[in-house]
Amino acid sequence: MxxxxxxxxxxxxxxxxxxxxxxxxxxxxxxxxxxxxxxxxxxxxxxxxxxxxxxxxxxxxxxxxxxxxxxxxxxxxxxxxxxxxxxxxxxxxxxxxxxxxxxxxxxxxxxxxxxxxxxxxxxxxxxxxxxxxxxxxxxxxxxxxxxxxxxxxxxxxxxxxxxxxxxxxxxxxxxxxxxxxxxxxxxxxxxxxxxxxxxxxxxxxxxxxxxxxxxxxxxxxxxxxxxxxxxxxxxxxxxxxxxxxxxxxxxxxxxxxxxxxxxxxxxxxxxxxxxxxxxxxxxxxxxxxxxxxxxxxxxxxxxxxxxxxxxxxxxxLTEIPQALINKNRASFLTQFALLFERNGRNTVFNPKVFRARLFSNCLFGFLFSSLYSLTPRGEVPAFAITALFFTIMNQFGTQTLAALPFFLALRPIFVRERSNGMYSVLPFQLANFIATVPTLAIYSLAATSIFHTWLGLAGSYYWFWLTAFCLLLCTESVMHILSAVTPYYVVAYSIAALYIIFFTCTAGYLVPTNQLIYILQYSSYASFFVYSFQNFIYNEFKDTPKNYDVLISYSAEDVDMELNLLIMGGFVVVLQFIFFLLLFFFNTGKQ
Missing domain, CATH: 3.40.50.300 (P-loop containing nucleotide triphosphate hydrolases)
Structure with a gap:
C-alpha cells in the first residue's frame, strides 16, 4: 500500500x-x-x-x-x-x-x-x-x-x-x-x-x-x-x-x-x-x-x-508567553471614513442599481403626470391631487423594496469583516445610513420636481420635497431592519410589502384616521405614513380656500408641518437604532 x-x-x-x-x-x-x-x-x-x-x-x-x-x-x-x-x-x-x-x-x-x-x-x-x-x-x-x-x-x-x-x-x-x-x-x-x-x-x-x-x-x-x-x-x-x-x-x-x-x-x-x-x-x-x-x-x-x-x-504543552497583540488598528473616525467612502461609492457608482432606482422615480413622475396632460396646469382637481399623495406613499414604500437585494448582499460582507475584527458595528451602521442619504435626496427630487412642475401644484415645493425625502428615509430604514432580520429575500419582501400596505391604508387617505376603529387609530399614529400624508395635503390646500373642505374632511385643518417632520426624523432615529441592535446582537458571525 x-x-x-x-x-x-x-x-x-x-x-x-x-x-x-x-x-x-x-x-x-x-x-x-x-x-x-x-x-x-x-x-x-x-x-x-x-x-x-x-x-x-x-x-x-x-x-x-x-x-x-x-x-x-x-x-x-x-x-x-x-x-x-x-x-x-x-x-x-x-x-x-x-x-x-x-x-x-x-x-x-x-x-x-x-x-x-x-x-x-x-x-x-x-x-x-x-x-x-x-x-x-x-x-x-x-x-x-x-x-x-x-x-x-x-x-x-x-x-x-x-x-x-x-x-x-x-x-x-x-x-x-x-x-x-x-x-x-x-x-x-x-x-x-x-x-x-x-x-x-x-x-x-x-x-x-x-x-x-x-x-x-x-x-x-x-x-x-x-x-x-x-x-x-x-x-x-x-x-x-x-x-x-x-x-x-x-x-x-x-x-x-x-x-x-x-x-x-x-x-x-x-x-x-x-x-x-x-x-x-x-x-x-x-x-x-x-x-x-x-x-x-x-x-x-x-x-x-x-x-x-x-x-x-x-x-x-506548557503555557508559552504570548507576544503583545496589535490591537492598535483603525480608530472609530477612520473606520467611519473608510466605510462611508466604500458604501458611498458602492451606492452611487453601482450604475445598475442607482440608475434603475433613478429611472423608476422619473418614470413614476412622468406616467402619473401624463394622466392629466389635457388638464390645464394648476387646475388638476383636488381628489386627483390627494390620490397623487397616496400614490407617492405607496410608490416610495414599494420602490425601496428594490433596495432589499442590495442590503441583503451587503449583510454577509459585514458579518465576515466584523467577525474578523476589521471594524465595529456603530461606524458601519452610521456610514451605511449616511451614504444612502444623498441618493435618496436625488430620488425624491427627481419625482417631486416632475409632479410639482407638470401639474402646477399650489403648495410650497420645499415642503413637498422635504416631506417626500423624509418618507424615503423612513422606508429605507425599514429595509435596513429587514435585511438584518433575515437573509432571505422572499421573507423580507413579504414582510415589507405587508408593512407598507397596512400602514399606507391606515394613513388617512382611504378612511380619515379619526373614523377608524380604535385599534387602527392607535396603530396608525405609530406610522410615519400618517405624518407624511398630513404634510402633503396641508401644504397643498392650506392657501386655497376652494379646496379647504379637503382639509376639513381629513381633519387636517391645523397641521404643524415642522413637528411632523421632527416626528418622522424621530422614526428614522428609532428605526436605525433597532437596526444597530439587530446588527450588534444577531449578526456576529457566530452560530
Whole structure:
C-alpha cells in the first residue's frame, strides 16, 4: 500500500515560496482536548461532535475531512470561536492557555463563500482591508508594500486591477476569489487561519493551487486549519496533518502520509489506483445504511497510539508567553471614513442599481403626470391631487423594496469583516445610513420636481420635497431592519410589502384616521405614513380656500408641518437604532 501512495507523491519543494513574506504576527499553537458540542434536540441533547482532541503547531496545516454531516463545520466553528448557542465541553487552548478576548486579533476565518463588493477591484479590496487592519502607525508606503507582498504570494498579479464581479458584473474566477479571501486575512497579521472548504466549487487544478497556497502560508509560520470534503489523489498527497471525522467522532488524527498504513493495519487497505480520500470516506460514510465497520474504526482509534500521542503532547504543552497583540488598528473616525467612502461609492457608482432606482422615480413622475396632460396646469382637481399623495406613499414604500437585494448582499460582507475584527458595528451602521442619504435626496427630487412642475401644484415645493425625502428615509430604514432580520429575500419582501400596505391604508387617505376603529387609530399614529400624508395635503390646500373642505374632511385643518417632520426624523432615529441592535446582537458571525 505504501507503493500506491508513493505513486501520488508530490515534491515538497514545489510548496516552498520564493517570495520572502514578512509577518509581524506571533507564532501560536492551537490545541483542543476532549472537545464536545451538543444542541437541544427533542426532549434532550444531541452531540454534533464528541470527545475530539488535537493539536496544530505553527508551520503545520490540518485538513479536516469526512462525509457530509460528519461535523467538520461544527469543529471549525468551535475552534474559531464562532459558536454562541448549544453547550460546549472540553478545552481549547492557544499556546497552552485558554482563549481570551484577544482571539479575534489572533485568528481569522475565511468562509466558504468569499463575498466582496463587486464593483471594486482586487487592489481596492486589499487597500480597504489594509487601512482597517494594519497598525494605525503604518505609513501609506508600508501598507502599499504589504499589499504588493500579499498580492505576489497569493498569485493575484494578473487580476490585481480586475473588478471582483458578482451578480451584475463578470469578474474573478472561483480560484481567484478564494485566494483574495485568504489575502485579506493575511493583511491583518492573524497567526491562526481557518478556512471552510476552500476548494469547494473549484476544478482539481484550481483546488490544488489553493491548497498549495495554504501550505506556503504554513511554511511562513502560520497555523492553518481547513476543512475539505473529498480531495483529489494529487491534492491528498500534498496534505500535511489530517483528521477524519464521522458522526461527530474522530477516526484518524495524524500525518496524512501515515494514514494509509494506519487503515491498512486495521484491515482496510486502500485498493491500488484508488484515491485514498475516496477510500476513507467510503469506509466511514453512514448515509446509506450504518456501515458495520464504523464502530470498529472509531473504537480502534480511541485505543490507538495516535490518541496517546495527542494526550502526551498536551501534557508536554506548557503555557508559552504570548507576544503583545496589535490591537492598535483603525480608530472609530477612520473606520467611519473608510466605510462611508466604500458604501458611498458602492451606492452611487453601482450604475445598475442607482440608475434603475433613478429611472423608476422619473418614470413614476412622468406616467402619473401624463394622466392629466389635457388638464390645464394648476387646475388638476383636488381628489386627483390627494390620490397623487397616496400614490407617492405607496410608490416610495414599494420602490425601496428594490433596495432589499442590495442590503441583503451587503449583510454577509459585514458579518465576515466584523467577525474578523476589521471594524465595529456603530461606524458601519452610521456610514451605511449616511451614504444612502444623498441618493435618496436625488430620488425624491427627481419625482417631486416632475409632479410639482407638470401639474402646477399650489403648495410650497420645499415642503413637498422635504416631506417626500423624509418618507424615503423612513422606508429605507425599514429595509435596513429587514435585511438584518433575515437573509432571505422572499421573507423580507413579504414582510415589507405587508408593512407598507397596512400602514399606507391606515394613513388617512382611504378612511380619515379619526373614523377608524380604535385599534387602527392607535396603530396608525405609530406610522410615519400618517405624518407624511398630513404634510402633503396641508401644504397643498392650506392657501386655497376652494379646496379647504379637503382639509376639513381629513381633519387636517391645523397641521404643524415642522413637528411632523421632527416626528418622522424621530422614526428614522428609532428605526436605525433597532437596526444597530439587530446588527450588534444577531449578526456576529457566530452560530
Amino acid at each position: 505504501a507503493n500506491s501512495f508513493e505513486a501520488l507523491h508530490v515534491d515538497p519543494k514545489m510548496f516552498k515560496d520564493t517570495t520572502p513574506f514578512t509577518d509581524e504576527g506571533q507564532k501560536l499553537t492551537l490545541s483542543w482536548l476532549n472537545l464536545s458540542y451538543k444542541v437541544k434536540f427533542g426532549g434532550g441533547y444531541k452531540y454534533l461532535v464528541q470527545d475530539l482532541s488535537g493539536i496544530v503547531r505553527p508551520g503545520e496545516t490540518l485538513a479536516i475531512m469526512g462525509p457530509s454531516g460528519a461535523g467538520k463545520t461544527s469543529l471549525m466553528n468551535l475552534l474559531a470561536n464562532r459558536i454562541k448557542s448549544g453547550v460546549t465541553e472540553g478545552e481549547i487552548l492557544v499556546n497552552g492557555k485558554a482563549r481570551s478576548k484577544d482571539f479575534t486579533f489572533q485568528a481569522s476565518y475565511v468562509a466558504q463563500e468569499n463575498l466582496f463588493l463587486e464593483i471594486f477591484s482586487v487592489r481596492e479590496s486589499l487597500e480597504f482591508a489594509a487601512n482597517l487592519t494594519m497598525p494605525s502607525s503604518s505609513t501609506k508606503k508600508e501598507k502599499e508594500a504589504k499589499i504588493d507582498e500579499v498580492v505576489k504570494i497569493m498569485g493575484l498579479q494578473s487580476c490585481e486591477n480586475t473588478m471582483v464581479g458578482g451578480g451584475f458584473y463578470r469578474g474573478l474566477s472561483g480560484g481567484q476569489m478564494k485566494r483574495l479571501g485568504i489575502a485579506v486575512t493575511l493583511l491583518s497579521g492573524a497567526s491562526i487561519l481557518f478556512l471552510d472548504e476552500p476548494t469547494s466549487k473549484l476544478d482539481s487544478a484550481a483546488a490544488f493551487n489553493v491548497v498549495q497556497t495554504i501550505q506556503q502560508l504554513a511554511d511562513q509560520g502560520k497555523t492553518v486549519i481547513f476543512s475539505i470534503h473529498q480531495p483529489s489523489s494529487e491534492l491528498f498527497a500534498s496534505l500535511d496533518k489530517l483528521t477524519i471525522i464521522t458522526m461527530g467522532q474522530i477516526v484518524y488524527f495524524g500525518e496524512a502520509k501515515e494514514s494509509l498504513d494506519y487503515f491498512s493495519n486495521l484491515g482496510f487497505p486502500c485498493p491500488k489506483y484508488t484515491n485514498p480520500a475516496d477510500h476513507f470516506i467510503s469506509l466511514v460514510n453512514p448515509d446509506f445504511g450504518h456501515f458495520p465497520n464504523i464502530d470498529k474504526i472509531i473504537s480502534s482509534y480511541n485505543d490507538s497510539k495516535l490518541v496517546q500521542r495527542i494526550e502526551s503532547e498536551h501534557q508536554e
